Amino acid sequence: MQIVVKDLAFGRINMSIEKDIQQQTFRNSYQKATVNIIFSANWLTEQIKIFLDEEHITPQQYNILRILRGSMKPLSTLQIRERMLDKMSDTSRIVDRLVLKELVEKKLSTADK
Numbered sequence: 001m002q003i004v005v006k007d008l009a010f011g012r013i014n015m016s017i018e019k020d021i022q023q024q025t026f027r028n029s030y031q032k033a034t035v036n037i038i039f040s041a042n043w044l045t046e047q048i049k050i051f052l053d054e055e056h057i058t059p060q061q062y063n064i065l066r067i068l069r070g071s072m073k074p075l076s077t078l079q080i081r082e083r084m085l086d087k088m089s090d091t092s093r094i095v096d097r098l099v100l101k102e103l104v105e106k107k108l109s110t111a112d113k
Contacts, residue, residue: 060089061098068104076109 017036018024026032052062067083068075075083081091098104 060094
């Protein structure tokens with residue numbers, strides 16, 4: 001399996017949170033930083049969603065591909081689940097969808113028998 005990372009087309013980045021959310025004042029620098037982090041996280045999530053939509057995969061599927069790519073050996077579903085960012089994901093169902101997309105292979109493990 002080979003994964004190629006593409007450049008995301010971010011466009012112009014506006015560095016003013018005040019302009020972005022149309023709020024001129026904040027109670028203090030802590031509130032401004034908190035709002036800025038939330039805003040930036042939402043922006044980044046949207047950019048990642050756009051990228052993944054172009055590849056026809058979900059964030060959970062990408063996470064599994066990332067885990068498998070970083071592993072030096074094949075992993076069981078349980079091992080993948082332990083490394084997932086979203087621990088509530090249905091790992092076996094997601095892996096089955098990746099198999100249907102021919103992005104991963106499932107093989108029986110002789111060690112598990």
